[in-house]
Amino acid sequence: MNMTVEWKAITKQYRSQTALRGVTATLSGNKIIGLLGRNGSGKTSLLSMMKGLLRPTSGSILVQGQTPYENSELARQICFVRDSRMAYGFAKTRDALAIAASAWPNWDADYASALADRFELPLDTKVQHLSRGMESALGAILGLASRAPLTLLDETYIGMDAHARYLFYEELLADYIRFPRMLILSTHLIEEVGKLFEEVVVIDRGTLLLHEPVEQLLMKAYSVTGTEYDVDRFTEDQLVLYTLGGGSLKSASVFGEMTDHLRKLADLYHLEVRSLPLQDLFVHLTSRQEVRA
Numbered sequence: 001m002n003m004t005v006e007w008k009a010i011t012k013q014y015r016s017q018t019a020l021r022g023v024t025a026t027l028s029g030n031k032i033i034g035l036l037g038r039n040g041s042g043k044t045s046l047l048s049m050m051k052g053l054l055r056p057t058s059g060s061i062l063v064q065g066q067t068p069y070e071n072s073e074l075a076r077q078i079c080f081v082r083d084s085r086m087a088y089g090f091a092k093t094r095d096a097l098a099i100a101a102s103a104w105p106n107w108d109a110d111y112a113s114a115l116a117d118r119f120e121l122p123l124d125t126k127v128q129h130l131s132r133g134m135e136s137a138l139g140a141i142l143g144l145a146s147r148a149p150l151t152l153l154d155e156t157y158i159g160m161d162a163h164a165r166y167l168f169y170e171e172l173l174a175d176y177i178r179f180p181r182m183l184i185l186s187t188h189l190i191e192e193v194g195k196l197f198e199e200v201v202v203i204d205r206g207t208l209l210l211h212e213p214v215e216q217l218l219m220k221a222y223s224v225t226g227t228e229y230d231v232d233r234f235t236e237d238q239l240v241l242y243t244l245g246g247g248s249l250k251s252a253s254v255f256g257e258m259t260d261h262l263r264k265l266a267d268l269y270h271l272e273v274r275s276l277p278l279q280d281l282f283v284h285l286t287s288r289q290e291v292r293a
């Protein structure tokens, strides 16, 4: 199944609060997509509308050409992992997995049980009594074992410790390779998860800032390091995101493409050129107005 999600001029208003403003984009193909945005930028609202839990105030959202809102057939193809405590609070963990098994047509019970072992999930504990990390692990297991063609993970791994998070990344990638599907992960931990993404969507204060393949995005910025004099003359006409150091060792992060001409100039000025980590680029994209132009 080749998944397609269309956002058509989506606006979401909660009373006086506008969470999303005219967001338009088409996501297609089996991919791991990062949904990035600062706190309150509108990520959860967007994910909830993709699952059909909310309706846009204006505009429309289509998953496989259909409206997800009140569409129970389509809902079985879309797994949205957010708050396991809310969804399964009174059930024991083992029962939550059994409920999930009946909800998802592609549920893999053996895989769910192998994951429960790997994450050391206590099966006889009520979901509402799970530790934060274990609740996150349950969410990760539900998201992975559902094998839903569209899987939405809203900061699923946020309560996990580093060991569990890396286990989750490893499982996510391995299972995605075995069963390609569209996985959308909203996150703040870009440095850790960034390597998994093929494509990123950045939402800033309710508007779509960019939607691009990661490879293409990373080509849009770089850092140069050298003496202050050389770095300053190299970056004179460029959009500098931030600088570090000075004197004999200064580094400047630049938003713009590294052309052949610039590379020759950097060589001439004995500057070291590096690509910018996705996390740095994200922080600066969402904090500077000029970059949006």
Ligand SMILES: Nc1ncnc2c1ncn2[C@@H]1O[C@H](COP(=O)(O)OP(=O)(O)OP(=O)(O)O)[C@@H](O)[C@H]1O
Residues within 6 Å of the ligand: 014, 015, 017, 018, 019, 037, 038, 039, 040, 041, 042, 043, 044, 045, 046
């Ligand atoms: N039910 C609601 N009623 C009123 N305002 C809401 C509601 N849900 C979200 N909002 C507001 O809409 C905006 C976007 O919220 P949303 O939860 O979608 O953002 P987010 O990017 O997921 O945030 P975070 O990263 O902090 O979880 C915020 O200003 C939030 O306060």
